[in-house]
Amino acid sequence: MKTLYSVLLCMLISMVSFGQQPNETKQDTTKTVTILDEVIITGNKKNDPVLTSVKNNYVEKIVQPKNVADLFNSINGFSVIKRGNYAIDPSFRAAQYEQLNIQYDGGTKAMHACPNRMDPITTHIIPEEIAKIEIIKGPYTVRYGATFGGIVNMVTQKPDYEDYGVHGKVSAGYEINGNSLVNLAQLQYIKDKYDIVANVGYRDFGNYEDGNGVEIPSSFRSTDYGIKLGYNISENQRIQAHWRQSFGRDVLHAALPMDTEYDNSSIISLDYKLDHIGTIVKSLTAKTYYSYVDHLMTNTNRPSFMMMEASSAVDATTIGGKLELSWKPLEKLNLFSGIDAMHIARDGGRTRLVKIMNGNVLPMPMIFNDKVWQDSYITDLGLFTEAKYNLSSHTILTAGIRYDNVVSDIQDPEDDFAAMYDLKKRTEHNISGTISIKKAVSDKFLLEVAYGRGVRSANMIERYINHFNVGQDPYEYIGNPDLKAEVNNQFEIGFKGREDLKNGFNRFKYDASFFYAFFENYIVGxxxxxxxxxxxxxxxxxxxxxxxxxxxxxxTGFEIMAEIDFLNDFYFKTEFAYVYAKNKDLSESLPLTPPFTTRLSVGFEKEKYWANVQYNIISKQDDISRNFGETETDGYQTLDVRFGVKPIENTTFGFAVINVFDEAYNNHLNFSFTNQENFGRTPITEPGRNFSAFLQYRF
Structure with missing residues (x-):
């Protein structure tokens, strides 16, 4: 796959050379920047994908330090899958893991090395770097890689191109429950031709206590730094490099059989854009990236250590890139055509020193070496075209088609795994597509209707894992390299609008989506x-x-939001999210389906200060997957209070009380305590009452 990476890099360099003009004129003192395609949703109704949502204001409104995945808790329709305080995965409408196309800055990916997902992509970036999270609610675009259940794009902060010179910020946060501390320092330097942004962060989280005062093993430390360098080749060309590293240390995972000794990740990406090319060919964009994750986990601090010492060193390499051409052959027709690629390779093994076997102490401990990933890889090469046609000034038709060539192979299989299957290199041919209509009925009402066919080939765990505990239950799981690709046929209708009000009420806003999806070849253990x-x-x-x-x-399910603004600065908002899933083969729910969720919030926002109170009502979940090891989960209710103020210029102070009533509860998607002393195999509980403070200074 070094060849693939080299080809992408060479193509990028060639395009830079191609785009250079022979007699460039010097730029004016007013800076013009070609904006890279780091964002998917730009606020342009004619170009944005259908059925999208954006969650932002993290930089301005953040009032407590969080894990990146925790940011999804406030987004309607999202839940999180929790194995501790570190290994947290977002879930949207009961789609999770590779069913969601999770990336940041428009395409960069970093795949986990641990088969138990101790190190998902959310651990390789810190929340203070996130400017906004963009969501496409289903397989309604073909431009951003193979997509099954939706796209999540985490957009990192970028320079303020209007403000030359040196600027930056420093921030610190503290949480009482766990005695946790976070710090961040960021510095940026902006000139007319180039800009540099550098940041460094440190996080130290301790074990938290749940609502019953029970200490949950969940501590971790992480250090992160990143450098983003942009250069404006000309008025219509820009190239940008982004390098970042993250170092996790001493991570305790309450619901996994081992803990992380270290988790080191390195990510580099290179982006290029040539804009305003001509009357038909509008722009050319390119991205290439490389990530490497080095992960070590052990059971040193677990009860099983007395019988068996286990150490597992694994690694994951992700290489990818994308070339896209935007062109406009007709006045009413915009086309986006391109090619993208992603290669995932994993290897590593587990060493076991067995001291007790079948209840008997061995006079001489025995050493065993187990192959974890069996030196496997998956390569996805995709071709796509998406068209946007203006049926009228208020109606846009979007249609897209995508072809993915997926090659997978296992190069060092265990003997027992090789005996189960006829192992050989496999090639799959996947076709996905979408069609949708977006109609602005008026300037206050937008209607969207979409169908998407999303196709996802099996991931590496589903193909090649061999007798490892990777589920919510205590079963050993075995992969199947002959799995068919999952297909999601999803239909959705959505609308959003607003109405101006009188008599002290300023505005009423609403947003709703209703969806139905039937699956072909859904993959389960x-x-x-x-x-x-x-x-x-x-x-x-x-x-x-x-x-x-x-x-x-x-x-099937829905998300509904309604908000009323009153007395100029105040608001009341309510949100509902519901998913019903059915596995007809086993006559039960699909696994990891969240319960009905309601959020009620009231608050106010002024220029210098803001506050809100949020009441969370989570219903009982008794529609479960018993074959997946799920148990019924009681409903619960929590209250969160947040307050922020700018006491002096450039300074922001935030304060929060989370779970005000010290509720003892567990989320339905939480995994169960595993290999923990004094804990049975029950779902891990969430933090009890937590006071936190956050301080940020900009200069």
């Missing part, structure tokens, strides 16, 4: 009574699970 567990054979359950395709499954 199913118990195979002919296969017994490989490790610790005396333990229950005795059989293993093998990943299989389901014949029939579907999900």
């Amino acid at each position: 199913i118990v195979d009574p002919t296969i017994t567990r490989k490790f610790n054979p005396m333990a229950e359950p005795t059989n293993a699970k093998v990943f299989r395709n389901l014949e029939e499954s579907y999900k």
Whole structure:
């Protein structure tokens, strides 16, 4: 795959040379910057994808330090899958992991090295860097890689091109529950031809206490730094490089069998754009990136250490890129055509020093070496075209088609895994597409209707894992390299609008989406009574699970938001989110389906200060997947209070009380305590009452 990376890089360099003009004129003192395609949703109704949402104001309104995944808790329709305070994955409408196309800055990815997802992409970037999160709610665009359940784009902060010279900010936050501390320093230098942004952050989180005063093992430390360098080649060309590293240390995972000794990630990306090319060909964009994750996990601090010492060193390499041409052959027609690629390679193993076997102490401990990833890779090469046609001044038709060539191979299989399958390099051909209509009925009402066919080939865990605990339950899981690709046929209708009011009420705003999706070849782990567990054979359950395709499954649901603004600065908002999922093959719900969620919030926003109170009502979830090891979850209610103020110029202070009533609860998507002393296999509980403060100074 070094060849793929080299080709992408050479193509990028060639385009830079191609775009240079022979007699460039010197720029004016007023800076003109060609904006890179780091964002998906620009606020332009004619170009933005259908059925999108944006969550922003993190920089201005943040009042408590968080993990990046925690930012999703405030987005309607999202939940989080939690294994501790560090390994947290976002879930949207019961779609998770590779079912969501999660990226940052318009395409950069960093895939996890740990098979238990101790290190998802959300751990390789800090929340203080996030300017906004963009969401496309389904497979309604083909331009940003293969997409099954939706796209999540985390946009990092970029320079203020209007403000030359040296600027920056420093911030610090503290949480009482866990005695946790976060720090960030950022510096930027802007000139007419180039700009530099550098930042460094440090986070130290301790074990938190739940609402019953029980200490949950969840501490971690992480250090991050990044450098972003941009250069304006000409008035219509820009190139930008972004380098960042993250170092996680001593991470405790309450709901996983091991802890992280270290997790080191390195990510580099290079972006280029040539804009305003001509009357038909409008722009050319290119991106290439490389990420490497080096991960070590052990059971040194776990009860199982007395019987067996385990250490697992694994790594993951992700290489990718994209070339896209924007052109306009007709006045009413905009086309986006391109090619993208992503290569994921993983390797590593686990060393076990067994001291006790079948209940007997061994006179001489035995050493075993287990292959974790079995030196596997997946390469996805995609071709796409998306068209936007203006049916009228108020109606836009979007249609797109995408082809993905997916090649996968396992190069160092275990003997027992090789005996199960006829292993060889495999090539899949996936076709996905979308069609949608966006109509501005008036300047205050927008209607959107869409159909998307999203296709996702099996990930590396589903293909190649071999007798490892990777689920919510205690089963060993076995991959299946012959899995068919999942297909999501999703239909959705959405509308949003606003109405101006009188008599002290300023405005009423509303937003709603209703969706239905039926799946082909949905992938789940199913118990195979002919296969017994490989490790610790005396333990229950005795059989293993093998990943299989389901014949029939579907999900449906909605998100609704309504907000009324009154007395100029005050607002009241309510949000609802519901998902119903059905696995017809097993006559139960699909796994990891969140319960009905309601949020009620009231607050005010002024230039110098703001505050809000949010009441969260989470319903009981008794529609569960017992085959996945799920148990019913009681409903719960929590109250959060946040306050922010700018006491002096350039200074922001925030204060929050989360879970004011010290509620003891667990989210339905939380994994269960695993290999923990004094904890049974029950879902991990969330933090109890937590006071936090945040201070930021800009200069």
